[in-house]
Amino acid sequence: MxxxxxxxxxxxxxxxxxxxxxxxxxxxxxxxxxxxxxxxxxxxxxxxxxxxxxxxxxxxxxxxxxxxxxxxxxxxxxxxxxxxxxxxxxxxxxxxxxxxxxxxxxxARPAPWPGSDGPGVHGFVTLRDLERLDAEAKPGGRAVVIGGGLIGVEVAEILKDRGLHVTFVVRESWYFPLALDTREAALVAEHMGHHGIDVRLGANVAEILRGGDGRPRAVRIAESGEEVACDLVACCIGVxxxxxxxxxxxxxxxxxxxxxxxxxxxxxxxxxxxxxxxxxxxxxxxxxxxxxxxxxxxxxxxxxxxxxLGDEVRYRRGTWYNSAKFFDLEWTTAGFVPVTLNFDNSELPRPDGVREWFQRVPGRFESQRIVLKGERVVGFNLLGSRWNHEPLLSWIHERRELPWVLKHLPEAQFDEEFSPRFAVWPTASVA
Ligand SMILES: Cc1cc2nc3c(=O)[nH]c(=O)nc-3n(C[C@H](O)[C@H](O)[C@H](O)COP(=O)(O)OP(=O)(O)OC[C@H]3O[C@@H](n4cnc5c(N)ncnc54)[C@H](O)[C@@H]3O)c2cc1C
Missing domain, CATH: 3.50.50.60 (FAD/NAD(P)-binding domain)
Structure with a gap:
């Protein structure tokens, strides 16, 4: 065979x-x-x-x-x-x-705006994309990164790290609404600002403007008409x-x-x-x-x-988990975490019977959100410290309730040497 x-x-x-x-x-x-x-x-x-x-x-x-x-x-x-x-x-x-x-x-999903075709507009998915961006990203240059997902923030980070001035243009009213709610997105946006990224939320691109040499010179924002000056554009609007x-x-x-x-x-x-x-x-x-x-x-x-090989197979995605980083802000998600924003930028209501326990850790770029159905914990969205997804998934499968999970959460924490041990703060609330 x-x-x-x-x-x-x-x-x-x-x-x-x-x-x-x-x-x-x-x-x-x-x-x-x-x-x-x-x-x-x-x-x-x-x-x-x-x-x-x-x-x-x-x-x-x-x-x-x-x-x-x-x-x-x-x-x-x-x-x-x-x-x-x-x-x-x-x-x-x-x-x-x-x-x-x-x-x-x-x-990479191709850039759809007038002026997109031509040099200086980059995706970041393949090795060839990396090589092309690498050749053009010069310290001191100006980049506009478009798209409020995970790849966009990674590209903003590497360009900033190389010494470019970075403007991050996000169509949605808050960053990464597929995975973060308003509180978490505000924390991430604040963190990006802290790293010197100029974050523009709720900003649709109208056009990429090119200079006499054919290279991008600015990105025009639809709502304000502002022209954000740039030497290159990274288009990170999905795949x-x-x-x-x-x-x-x-x-x-x-x-x-x-x-x-x-x-x-x-x-x-x-x-x-x-x-x-x-x-x-x-x-x-x-x-x-x-x-x-x-x-x-x-x-x-x-x-x-x-x-x-001839087995009977019925593919279905298992209980979801993922982890990533927004600059040095760790993110771990596991189980069911409701999406908070619609494609048309309207806020999505929370699904029936779902409540959330949330706290922002005082004085730190760190938060924990635990999703509940009735009394049962069904999902975690944890920002700013590192977590092992395996116990989190077991607790979801074991149908654990919130008080038990809060007590045992430190057992799932990876990096106690870098972040304080998990504790419940007076800022915590369930709604
Ligand atoms: C920058 C970046 C960050 C990401 N971060 C995360 C993350 O944090 N968490 C997460 O879950 N996912 C992340 N992803 C997504 C994840 O990487 C992909 O979902 C995953 O790699 C898809 O794997 P795949 O095997 O389907 O395809 P790929 O890894 O894309 O492999 C496709 C293969 O097909 C070959 N190929 C395609 N067309 C042809 C052709 N015509 N002829 C010959 N060969 C061809 C390519 O050479 C390649 O070998 C990220 C993706 C990117 C780009």
């Missing part, structure tokens, strides 16, 4: 390893254009900042392909010939398969599936370009599966969208491999 995996990101690599674990003799070929080895995309910012070499972000040693007997095909897939069961490589050559997994990830090469293949794609899959992550052609950022999957609320996240890409890769 010849398995071909397109993409050596987390979905593709975890699928390859899961296949090998179960079938020692299978042929496994991995096709990738970006890099010879699997690296951690969330760690790209540290590579840009020079804090890590790319090699340091590779989760496995460089002998892995050889040891596992994986065939490496380095190059860009130009199209997919479903009838002939082959990937068609740029510059010629075909890669045939018995079973194929497409795990081709995503790319889109990297599936352009599938046009004309007959494989069903969603409106947004994600590969339609069934519960077992099978695509719509025989013996073809999809996993990771490029796959359209069913969410807990029944909607269908990709899950552009590291842990879900890993889980989908493993589930797709089991399905390719």
């Amino acid at each position: 010849r398995y071909v995996i397109l993409g050596n990101g987390v979905a593709g690599m975890e699928a390859a390893l899961a296949l090998r674990r179960r079938d020692e003799t299978a042929q496994v070929a991995i096709v990738s254009e970006e890099h010879d080895h699997f690296f951690s995309r969330p760690a790209l910012m540290y590579v840009f900042a020079g804090q890590l070499a790319l090699k340091d972000t590779e989760p496995y040693d460089r002998g892995l392909y050889e040891r596992m007997g994986f065939e490496r095909v380095r190059g860009r897939v130009a199209s997919f010939d479903t009838a002939a069961r082959a990937l068609v490589m740029e510059g010629g050559g075909r890669v045939g398969y018995d079973r194929l997994l497409i795990a081709c990830g995503s790319k 889109v599936p990297n599936t352009g090469f599938l046009a004309g293949s007959g494989l069903a794609l969603s409106k947004g370009g994600a590969i339609e899959t069934d519960d077992a992550l099978r695509a719509t052609a025989p013996d073809v599966w999809a996993a990771g950022d490029c796959a359209n999957v069913t969410w807990a609320d029944g909607s269908r969208r990709p899950e552009p996240l590291w842990y879900t890409a890993r889980d989908q890769g493993r589930a797709a491999a089991a399905s390719m």
Whole structure:
């Protein structure tokens, strides 16, 4: 049996390893254009900042392909010939398969404003994006970073760290409303200000203005008409599936370009599966969208491999957890944390029966939010100190109540040497 995996990101690599674990003799070929080895995309910012070499972000040693007997095909897939069961490589050559997994990830959503096309407007998703930004980001320059999500704040941080003046333009009325409520977002915005970032909230971009040399000279804000002067623009308004090469293949794609899959992550052609950022999957609320996240890409890769091996598979995202950083502000989330802002910038009401325990730790950039359904703890959103998600998830599964969780919370704290031990402050309230 010849398995071909397109993409050596987390979905593709975890699928390859899961296949090998179960079938020692299978042929496994991995096709990738970006890099010879699997690296951690969330760690790209540290590579840009020079804090890590790319090699340091590779989760496995460089002998892995050889040891596992994986065939490496380095190059860009130009199209997919479903009838002939082959990937068609740029510059010629075909890669045939018995079973194929497409795990081709995503790319930066292109900037949609007038003036976006041309030099000096950057995304930050791939190694090539990193190289292009690296070549243009000069100390003393001025950058406008657009987009209030995790990638935007990372790019703001690395550009600031390099010595650029950074204006961070966010369309929503508060930063990262997918994950933070007004109190937490205010804390993060205050923290960014502390680091010298000029944060503009509730600001829509109208246009990127270019100078006589064709390079960006300013970003015009729709509401105020202000022209924010800049030498480069980083557009961090999300990602889109990297599936352009599938046009004309007959494989069903969603409106947004994600590969339609069934519960077992099978695509719509025989013996073809999809996993990771490029796959359209069913969410807990029944909607269908990709899950552009590291842990879900890993889980989908493993589930797709089991399905390719003939197991009965029904992929559903497990209890959610994630962690990231806003500058040096740690963030850990686990379980159900309601989204607080609608796409049209209107505030979303809290779901029925949901209450929240919240405190901001006095004198520190630190807060804890615990989400309750009835008396049961169902989610955590913890800012400004480091937490181990595993006990948090167990307590959710064990249906623990708030008093018990507050008593045991210090057991989930990672960095007592840097932050004070968790305590309940008079600022705490449940509402
Ligand atoms: C800056 C940044 C920070 C992030 N931080 C977080 C975080 O904190 N937490 C979190 O959960 N998620 C984070 N993410 C998202 C996470 O990195 C992705 O969800 C995850 O990497 C997706 O994995 P994947 O295997 O689906 O795709 P990818 O990692 O994108 O891999 C896709 C692979 O497909 C290959 N490929 C694509 N098209 C072709 C083609 N035509 N021909 C040949 N090869 C091709 C590429 O070379 C690559 O090997 C972050 C992403 C970015 C960009």
